[in-house]
Amino acid sequence: MTTPWLTLVGIGDDGSLPAAGRTALEAAEVVYGGARHLDLAGDLKAETRVWPSPFSKVYEDLRILNGRKTVILASGDPQWFGIGSSLTQRFSREELTVLPSPSAFQLAAARMGWAVQNTDCLSVHGRPLETLRAALYPGARILVLTSNASAPKLISGLLAEEGYGPSIMTILEHLGGPNERRVESTAEAFSADIADLHTLAIEARLAPGTTVRSRVPGLPDDAFVHDGKMTKREIRAVTLAALQPHPGAVLWDIGAGCGSIGIEWLRAADRTSAIGLEPHKDRRAMAQQNALALGVPHFKVVDASAPDGLSGLETPDAIFIGGGLTAEGVVPLCHAALEPGGRLVANAVTLESEQVLLAAWQEFGGELTRHAIQRASPVGGLTGWRPLMPVTQWSLIKT
Structure with a gap:
């Protein structure tokens, strides 16, 4: 039976880790992660490596490390729009252990008071913003992972274009960390400066006279x-x-x-x-x-x-x-x-x-x-x- 040598650990914006994740870091020979993740983890005995460029090279590097205790740090729950899905396609369950922290979606839902099972969770991080168009309907509650500080302004324009200008946009910056901040506005009035690291919550409200585009086949x-x-x-x-x-x-x-x-x-x-x-x-x-x-x-x-x-x-x-x-x-x-x-x-x-x-x-x-x-x-x-x-x-x- 293969002994797990690769551990994927979710880390919060305050540096919080699952208990087993801290144990894995203490035993690790090599730790991979973004510069922010490595800083949040504090002093580490292991060799630390920042993500390579291009990013896809990391999978080749990890193969070379096979058998050495290796930890990958990622934000929150890496199985939810994170690196986890890519790793599980390339490494067997016997090789890889995944230890998640609360996801950005869970933290955002908690701050908004929304039930996660009744909320649409999607990502436009590295994906076209237009994906949002198919998720819109009156009363929708949508949590969105974005790429950078400019995304909310672009999304506000998209919402207004689709007839959802009255929608409430809530930007939740640095969830779970010491710099957590909340900014709220309607889409049609949005103009705030936002941090790169944030999760966007949308309460979809339809402008009068706007036609709803159902996902049931048979659009006009x-x-x-x-x-x-x-x-x-x-x-x-x-x-x-x-x-x-x-x-x-x-x-x-x-x-x-x-x-x-x-x-x-x-x-x-x-x-x-x-x-x-x-x-x-x-x-x-x-x-x-x-x-x-x-x-x-x-x-x-x-x-x-x-x-x-x-x-x-x-x-x-x-x-x-x-x-x-x-x-x-x-x-x-x-x-x-x-x-x-x-x-x-x-x-x-x-x-x-x-x-x-x-x-x-x-x-x-x-x-x-x-x-x-x-x-x-x-x-x-x-x-x-x-x-x-x-x-x-x-x-x-x-x-």
């Missing part, structure tokens, strides 16, 4: 920048229901267009990922613009089309074919790429595409449905129904 068509060729709202909702997004699932969005299907997939469940294949430059740009505007900047849109562009992609949990359906071999290749339980959905509006779906249904089974949507609109001084193009949909759960 005008929520997207598009060139007219997109999966319309009603069909999009039906399509996402058939694709069945769930946390951690991967989608292939073939013929992504303006990205409406991939974006709604990412908004519908946490930790999902989506790869959009779109050969047209203008549509890729629209998809990326929409992904930022709707809070899913991690939507990956590539310059490719099926079937050639499918090679080497991450194994999907679901596949949507919205374009390129008539290309030879696309449907069989997509079916083969799915594991049992995977979902395959394809939409057609032309007779040629319908023929492909009919053949696929006959070969692989599943469900074949036709959706006809009509929307009310003015007819002279009266109102009448205007039909959208009917959409034939084939959906399958692979057995």
Whole structure:
């Protein structure tokens, strides 16, 4: 059995450590951490090393230390948006011991009087601020880890842009330390100077007249920048229901267009990922613009089309074919790429595409449905129904 030699210890802003963490530091031969962490830990007998540059080199350095008692210092709970997840991917549980302190989220929730289980906790540290857009809804309580002192001002602008200018922003600096400070303001009036080390608490309040963007699939068509060729709202909702997004699932969005299907997939469940294949430059740009505007900047849109562009992609949990359906071999290749339980959905509006779906249904089974949507609109001084193009949909759960 492997003897643990690597210990990851969470440290508070006041230098507090779990009791076992102090014991690990006293026994350590080497201690890694940021300069601030090493200062907080006080006098150490071990050799101390500040994070290398580039940071990724630390994993190579740690491998060289294998067998020597080594401690890594990190802020709070390193398993919560910290280095812990990266270490556990590279070192076994037999090698690595994790000793957390209270996280910034726990301390912030305690200061705010919020129940953590009813609070959305996210990080924009080294991540796009636009991630916040998908987390906004009236009454939301959000705790945010940020990168630096400039982030709250940028976030206040984002909130105002989204119609959440009346939201209350509370900046909690140096939580748990001697320099702890609290600054509070509405987003639309925010102008304070803030310390780099802080946690941001947001109580989301909607400005009058602002439309709520639900994470339930079926956003209005005008929520997207598009060139007219997109999966319309009603069909999009039906399509996402058939694709069945769930946390951690991967989608292939073939013929992504303006990205409406991939974006709604990412908004519908946490930790999902989506790869959009779109050969047209203008549509890729629209998809990326929409992904930022709707809070899913991690939507990956590539310059490719099926079937050639499918090679080497991450194994999907679901596949949507919205374009390129008539290309030879696309449907069989997509079916083969799915594991049992995977979902395959394809939409057609032309007779040629319908023929492909009919053949696929006959070969692989599943469900074949036709959706006809009509929307009310003015007819002279009266109102009448205007039909959208009917959409034939084939959906399958692979057995």
